[in-house]
Amino acid sequence: MSIAASLKHAARWGGLTLLLSLPLSGWMLNGYQVTTTWHRPLWLAGGVFVGTLLAMALARLLEMPPLRKLRWRMQTKITVTRRPALPAWEWGVLLTIAATLPLWLSTYWLNVMILALIYAVLGLGLNIVVGLAGLLDLGYVAFYAVGAYGYALGSQYLGLGFWTALPFCALLAATFGTVLGFPVLRMRGDYLAIVTLGFGEIIRLLLNNGTEITGGPNGLPAPAPTLFGLELTRVAGQGGTPWHTFFNVTYNPNLRAVVIYMVLLAFLALLFFCVGRLQRMPIGRAWEALREDEIACRSLGINHVTVKLSAFAMGAAIGGIGGVFFAAAQGFVNPTSFTFFESALILAVVVLGGLGSSGGVVVAALVINILHELLREFSDYRVLVFGMAMVVMMIWRPRGLLSMRRQFFAVGKNL
Amino acid sequence: MTPLLTVRDLSMHFGGVAALQGVTFTVARGAITAIIGPNGAGKTTVFNCLTGFYAAAAGVVRLQREEGEIDLMRAVHPTLQPRDYLNPRALARQAYGWMTGGTHKVVRAGVARTFQNVRLFRDMTVLENLLVAQHRLVERRLWAGILRTREYLAAEAAALDRAVAWLELFGMFEDANRLAGELPYGQQRRLEIIRALCTDPVLLCLDEPAAGLNPRETQALSRMILRLRDHHDLTILLIEHDMNLVMNISDHVVVLDHGEVIASGTPAAMQGHPAVLEAYLGVAEPVDGASGGGLREEVVPVSSLPPVPPKPRPPLIIDPSVADIEACPP
Numbered sequence: 009m010s011i012a013a014s015l016k017h018a019a020r021w022g023g024l025t026l027l028l029s030l031p032l033s034g035w036m037l038n039g040y041q042v043t044t045t046w047h048r049p050l051w052l053a054g055g056v057f058v059g060t061l062l063a064m065a066l067a068r069l070l071e072m073p074p075l076r077k078l079r080w081r082m083q084t085k086i087t088v089t090r091r092p093a094l095p096a097w098e099w100g101v102l103l104t105i106a107a108t109l110p111l112w113l114s115t116y117w118l119n120v121m122i123l124a125l126i127y128a129v130l131g132l133g134l135n136i137v138v139g140l141a142g143l144l145d146l147g148y149v150a151f152y153a154v155g156a157y158g159y160a161l162g163s164q165y166l167g168l169g170f171w172t173a174l175p176f177c178a179l180l181a182a183t184f185g186t187v188l189g190f191p192v193l194r195m196r197g198d199y200l201a202i203v204t205l206g207f208g209e210i211i212r213l214l215l216n217n218g219t220e221i222t223g224g225p226n227g228l229p230a231p232a233p234t235l236f237g238l239e240l241t242r243v244a245g246q247g248g249t250p251w252h253t254f255f256n257v258t259y260n261p262n263l264r265a266v267v268i269y270m271v272l273l274a275f276l277a278l279l280f281f282c283v284g285r286l287q288r289m290p291i292g293r294a295w296e297a298l299r300e301d302e303i304a305c306r307s308l309g310i311n312h313v314t315v316k317l318s319a320f321a322m323g324a325a326i327g328g329i330g331g332v333f334f335a336a337a338q339g340f341v342n343p344t345s346f347t348f349f350e351s352a353l354i355l356a357v358v359v360l361g362g363l364g365s366s367g368g369v370v371v372a373a374l375v376i377n378i379l380h381e382l383l384r385e386f387s388d389y390r391v392l393v394f395g396m397a398m399v400v401m402m403i404w405r406p407r408g409l410l411s412m413r414r415q416f417f418a419v420g421k422n423l
Numbered sequence: 424m425t426p427l428l429t430v431r432d433l434s435m436h437f438g439g440v441a442a443l444q445g446v447t448f449t450v451a452r453g454a455i456t457a458i459i460g461p462n463g464a465g466k467t468t469v470f471n472c473l474t475g476f477y478a479a480a481a482g483v484v485r486l487q488r489e490e491g492e493i494d495l496m497r498a499v500h501p502t503l504q505p506r507d508y509l510n511p512r513a514l515a516r517q518a519y520g521w522m523t524g525g526t527h528k529v530v531r532a533g534v535a536r537t538f539q540n541v542r543l544f545r546d547m548t549v550l551e552n553l554l555v556a557q558h559r560l561v562e563r564r565l566w567a568g569i570l571r572t573r574e575y576l577a578a579e580a581a582a583l584d585r586a587v588a589w590l591e592l593f594g595m596f597e598d599a600n601r602l603a604g605e606l607p608y609g610q611q612r613r614l615e616i617i618r619a620l621c622t623d624p625v626l627l628c629l630d631e632p633a634a635g636l637n638p639r640e641t642q643a644l645s646r647m648i649l650r651l652r653d654h655h656d657l658t659i660l661l662i663e664h665d666m667n668l669v670m671n672i673s674d675h676v677v678v679l680d681h682g683e684v685i686a687s688g689t690p691a692a693m694q695g696h697p698a699v700l701e702a703y704l705g706v707a708e709p710v711d712g713a714s715g716g717g718l719r720e721e722v723v724p725v726s727s728l729p730p731v732p733p734k735p736r737p738p739l740i741i742d743p744s745v746a747d748i749e750a751c752p753p
Binding site for chain 1: 474476522523524526527529530531535536538542543544545546547548550551552554555556558559561562563565568569571583599600602618619622
């Protein structure tokens with residue numbers, strides 16, 4: 009757009025703002041008389057005029073060669089490359105920044121970050137089931153609960169530690185996922201959603217009412233993780249040594265959160281890497297093909313049952329691990345943490361981030377959790393604002409924050 | 424020629440409706456066999472039974488391979504013999520077959536198929552569609568793929584090569600990275616055939632491959648099918664309504680009507696076969712035959728009609744100032 013056209017465009021918006029804001033903010037009721045305050049609508053209109061000009065200049069700037077690459081990356085359109093979303097060194101920088109966060113974040117915000125990362129893990133797990141395999145699962149929270157309770161119950165009755173609980177609960181949740189998978193093999197869409205919703209509620213009610221084993225609504229304590237056999241609490245349990253006694257340093261109450269954060273971050277990075285590979289592997293392609301057309305899949309020699317069950321099991325295992333981290337971070341589990349609202353929130357993370365897009369899911373998990381905390385100011389309207397933000401998001405970016413990238417191959421004639 | 428596929432007494436019914444009644448035919452190795460018949464004759468049902476999507480009520484489907492004979496019906500839908508009720512392996516196999524439906528075993532045996540309505544993975548690229556088809560040929564172990572072992576990479580590269588080779592052969596090389604859903608219809612049909620080929624079959628079943636194609640595309644398709652038969656050692660079984668295509672390329676024609684084989688033989692023999700004409704046109708014999716039933720239409724031979732005088736047409740005048748002659752296609 010030329011400069012004259014831009015000016016005209018900006019002037020049009022400024023004029024419109026002036027017209028609207030004149031009756032709205034130009035007259036002020038002062039006692040029984042109306043005073044005219046011209047400067048306020050004028051400021052507003054001027055602001056809009058300048059803002060429009062700036063926005064257009066920025067759009068113009070993004071068209072220029074050095075910045076076009078950036079704009080390319082911001083677009084949600086499918087791009088024809090095999091280039092990874094971010095080069096290796098950018099991943100390094102991102103991870104380093106994330107790893108240094110505990111140094112300057114307060115305990116409160118560190119806990120928010122832990123929760124955000126747990127949601128990112130859960131989102132990546134649900135993304136396999138919903139985004140890739142196209143199986144709408146509204147009861148995903150059940151696997152989260154299985155993981156969390158698996159850790160709490162395991163430590164209480166079997167003496168499981170955090171590190172043994174991770175693979176144990178992943179296996180346990182995967183078993184639950186397979187068990188759920190069997191009856192819903194022939195279902196799709198709405199029917200599947202309802203059955204999984206029921207499954208989620210069944211697990212929650214079992215936990216709530218099995219008072220003798222699970223403690224019912226009172227919940228169960230979950231121990232803090234240990235680091236190389238050293239406990240991170242102020243006073244160690246029987247036979248244990250606390251970290252600060254062993255190293256002869258003063259006790260830092262933050263240590264538990266910091267350790268969980270770092271382990272979680274490492275796990276998330278590993279998971280991100282693995283899910284990225286999985287998407288480009290035969291199993292990932294089969295998941296997506298199953299989402300697109302089950303009958304065609306069967307005609308191509310894909311055993312749709314094992315493929316479907318593997319998606320359920322894989323998603324559930326990741327959910328279970330998320331649950332272990334949750335229990336370890338909270339130090340306590342009870343059934344109110346595993347309501348349908350949690351399932352909906354995890355699904356929101358996946359849909360908002362972009363179905364099938366791992367990067368999008370992680371970003372969405374961070375955005376949703378941080379937004380949730382920032383909106384604490386508006387206590388009563390928090391969910392309302394949250395919902396509106398989602399609606400706007402979905403209109404603005406129907407395929408999610410960062411939509412999924414397809415794998416493109418550089419096929420030349422001399423391949 | 425030796426038969427590749429033998430179908431004997433295939434029967435199938437949906438509730439009380441008999442869809443197939445004792446269908447028997449053979450598909451010769453290295454030949455093109457066409458199944459024709461009016462709509463609702465049971466052609467697609469035959470395909471669905473062959474490829475394991477339906478469990479036929481009775482019948483035998485045998486595939487002759489170099490390794491030996493494969494009973495497709497038994498492989499896909501295993502039936503328990505009385506002595507199997509005490510055999511845990513047979514019971515487990517039965518349960519597994521009951522759950523999975525077993526269509527993938529047909530592909531493993533070497534039978535690939537396409538569908539009447541195109542069933543592509545629309546949100547995936549052309550190459551990804553072809554890679555999915557090679558699922559049973561690539562390295563599927565989880566750790567191999569995540570760690571990208573040498574075997575895994577070699578298998579993936581080989582799969583890509585195979586896919587690209589078929590694309591090249593069908594003239595779709597340039598579309599390798601496009602989404603399958605955004606291809607024009609003719610190319611989607613072609614891609615579906617390529618995808619079936621990527622499963623490395625010996626028998627290719629095409630369900631109405633020419634439906635919705637224009638005459639030129641149909642020509643290209645028939646050339647392609649002939650080429651697959653002659654140079655790629657494939658046996659082709661196809662369902663088709665386009666009689667030109669069937670008569671031009673097939674070696675053997677099986678005619679179905681109301682779930683029964685009413686005739687089979689060479690295309691030339693089928694053209695004048697009374698049963699075939701009756702099924703298609705409702706007459707027993709081609710011209711002025713003495714029809715038996717009272718409901719048959721009276722068919723008047725074209726030559727006996729009086730000639731229609733040509734209508735006088737207004738002369739076609741092109742005003743060069745109005746018409747854009749340059750823009751018209753030749």
